[in-house]
Amino acid sequence: MFQNSGLSLNQAPPIEVVLRLFLIGSLFGIALSFMLFFWHDNLSDISHPTTLAIVHTLTLGVMASFMLGALFQMMPVLCGVHIKAPIDLSVRVSFTLMFGVIILIFAFLKGESSLYIIASILIAFALFSSTFVMIKELLKIKHSNSSRGMLIALSSLVITLILALILVSMRVGIDIPLNYINLKSIHFSFGLFGWIAILIISVSFQVVEMFYVTPKYSNKYAKFTPLFIFGLLLIYMALQILGYNLAKYILNIILILLAIYALITVDKLKKKKRPINDASILFWYIGMSSLLLFALLGFLNISTLVTALFFTSFALSIMFAMSYKIVPFLVWFHLNAKGYFDAPMMHEVISPKYAKINFYIHTLALITTLIAIKFSIIFYFGSFLLLVSFSMLSYAIYGAWEKYDWTLRNGKKFNLNIN
Amino acid sequence: MTISNYLTNEHRECDNIFAQAEQEVANGDFKKAEESFLKFADETLLHFKKEEEQFFPMFEELTGSSDGPTMVMKHEHEQVRGLMGKMAEAIESQNRDAYLSLAESMMILLQQHNMKEEQMLYAMADRVTDANRANELISKMEELTL
Numbered sequence: 001m002f003q004n005s006g007l008s009l010n011q012a013p014p015i016e017v018v019l020r021l022f023l024i025g026s027l028f029g030i031a032l033s034f035m036l037f038f039w040h041d042n043l044s045d046i047s048h049p050t051t052l053a054i055v056h057t058l059t060l061g062v063m064a065s066f067m068l069g070a071l072f073q074m075m076p077v078l079c080g081v082h083i084k085a086p087i088d089l090s091v092r093v094s095f096t097l098m099f100g101v102i103i104l105i106f107a108f109l110k111g112e113s114s115l116y117i118i119a120s121i122l123i124a125f126a127l128f129s130s131t132f133v134m135i136k137e138l139l140k141i142k143h144s145n146s147s148r149g150m151l152i153a154l155s156s157l158v159i160t161l162i163l164a165l166i167l168v169s170m171r172v173g174i175d176i177p178l179n180y181i182n183l184k185s186i187h188f189s190f191g192l193f194g195w196i197a198i199l200i201i202s203v204s205f206q207v208v209e210m211f212y213v214t215p216k217y218s219n220k221y222a223k224f225t226p227l228f229i230f231g232l233l234l235i236y237m238a239l240q241i242l243g244y245n246l247a248k249y250i251l252n253i254i255l256i257l258l259a260i261y262a263l264i265t266v267d268k269l270k271k272k273k274r275p276i277n278d279a280s281i282l283f284w285y286i287g288m289s290s291l292l293l294f295a296l297l298g299f300l301n302i303s304t305l306v307t308a309l310f311f312t313s314f315a316l317s318i319m320f321a322m323s324y325k326i327v328p329f330l331v332w333f334h335l336n337a338k339g340y341f342d343a344p345m346m347h348e349v350i351s352p353k354y355a356k357i358n359f360y361i362h363t364l365a366l367i368t369t370l371i372a373i374k375f376s377i378i379f380y381f382g383s384f385l386l387l388v389s390f391s392m393l394s395y396a397i398y399g400a401w402e403k404y405d406w407t408l409r410n411g412k413k414f415n416l417n418i419n
Numbered sequence: 420m421t422i423s424n425y426l427t428n429e430h431r432e433c434d435n436i437f438a439q440a441e442q443e444v445a446n447g448d449f450k451k452a453e454e455s456f457l458k459f460a461d462e463t464l465l466h467f468k469k470e471e472e473q474f475f476p477m478f479e480e481l482t483g484s485s486d487g488p489t490m491v492m493k494h495e496h497e498q499v500r501g502l503m504g505k506m507a508e509a510i511e512s513q514n515r516d517a518y519l520s521l522a523e524s525m526m527i528l529l530q531q532h533n534m535k536e537e538q539m540l541y542a543m544a545d546r547v548t549d550a551n552r553a554n555e556l557i558s559k560m561e562e563l564t565l
Binding site for chain 2: 077078080144206209210211213273274275276325328329332333336337345346347348
């Protein structure tokens with residue numbers, strides 16, 4: 001009965017499923033910092049090979065890794081979805097995605113067709129195989145607002161990927177009678193708004209309330225916002241393909257929706273019942289402020305680079321917020337569930353002070369990078385701070401995994417099989 | 420009142436007392452914090468008792484399943500009870516950092532648990548019980564004490 005109605009109450013997936021993807025994502029963050037350090041001169045040219053390499057390291061290497069890791073964890077827990085053989089699937093996805101992104105970076109730099117083809121096969125395999133399993137399972141359940149949003153976000157990822165494959169085909173010389181520039185705009189829009197923004201928004205409908213004990217988002221708002229954004233994206237795609245100028249007005253409506261979401265979320269966070277002001281909540285505030293500024297500057301059509309930076313700040317800040325909450329909880333939760341009575345507490349897994357230092361460095365990195373758009377010499381300092389920030393996150397995730405393994409080997413355990 | 424409303428209100432009430440105790444520990448007022456924590460523990464344990472002695476058996480009878488979701492919920496109740504003991508020790512020894520760290524785990528554990536109950540078990544119970552059966556269950560739960 002419960003399986004049929006999607007009400008599986010299975011426990012969380014094995015911890016390594018999530019930690020591996022989070023660690024890969026944060027290591028790509030380190031790579032991204034080096035790329036910004038050396039290649040920041042051409043950032044304003046979105047078609048430049050180094051800019052394309054930077055953008056895809058950020059969106060695929062960092063963001064997709066974190067978001068898939070979060071989905072592996074949240075789908076069983078928040079949606080009651082059972083993913084079969086999660087370890088096998090996550091290992092396949094992690095490594096094919098990782099090698100695919102590395103090869104894609106070289107493909108952009110070298111411009112060689114064979115590299116584009118290999119990278120596309122690997123990335124498509126990683127993302128299609130995971131989204132296929134997730135979408136298939138999500139289609140079986142009775143939806144909450146979050147699970148419906150996750151389904152929409154995953155559908156957007158599929159559209160983004162299909163468009164990417166068409167773009168790569170055109171790039172390697174296959175003649176497809178479509179406008180490359182228009183397709184690229186649709187690819188960006190589905191990737192940024194449909195995949196990244198809708199996923200964060202949908203997950204937030206449950207986790208903001210759960211982590212900070214805030215008032216609930218209104219049911220109608222939570223139900224219709226992801227659907228509305230996705231519907232607008234479909235209209236945008238149709239208008240772009242047909243070559244209508246109205247397309248930019250559709251994007252402006254999406255920006256207004258994102259600004260409203262940011263304001264509502266800040267209001268919820270302000271009304272939280274818990275007294276905590278830890279790093280994760282500060283990351284949420286920075287993330288929501290960045291989203292608001294992104295929407296405002298995008299609406300006013302001000303500098304693409306500045307608006308892109310604010311969107312990046314939004315997505316990265318929420319990823320840091322989630323990591324600093326989820327990683328220590330999972331270590332404690334899994335060890336506790338296995339009966340280890342000396343399982344480290346959350347604050348022993350990652351100290352709140354460490355997370356707060358990371359928050360300040362992350363914020364400083366964003367501010368410095370923003371200033372560097374005007375004074376490019378500061379980019380060296382901004383990318384150095386970004387390097388420190390991602391290194392701290394990588395170390396925190398690796399350290400948490402180490403503590404988990406150490407306790408498994410050396411910890412004292414209740415005998416759960418008493419006869 | 421529906422079963423869902425009744426039990427969900429109890430979750431919210433426990434959240435409020437929990438947040439109050441956490442605030443008092445954060446302020447270093449352990450005398451008040453102890454009172455609030457004890458209130459939170461009493462309310463939560465009574466809520467668990469209502470579920471385990473009245474709600475879950477009815478749910479199992481209606482759904483014909485005693486080894487599925489209710490078993491998972493009971494296991495999570497045990498986890499919460501264990502954590503509660505550690506929090507009581509931290510408050511007794513006035514260990515602010517330990518309490519706040521345990522509170523963090525407790526909050527996520529409880530919220531995750533509450534969400535499953537509210538979205539799955541309570542919602543399903545509302546769908547399969549009529550008003551009379553729901554009122555009868557709520558009356559029985561009201562009679563229980565710790």
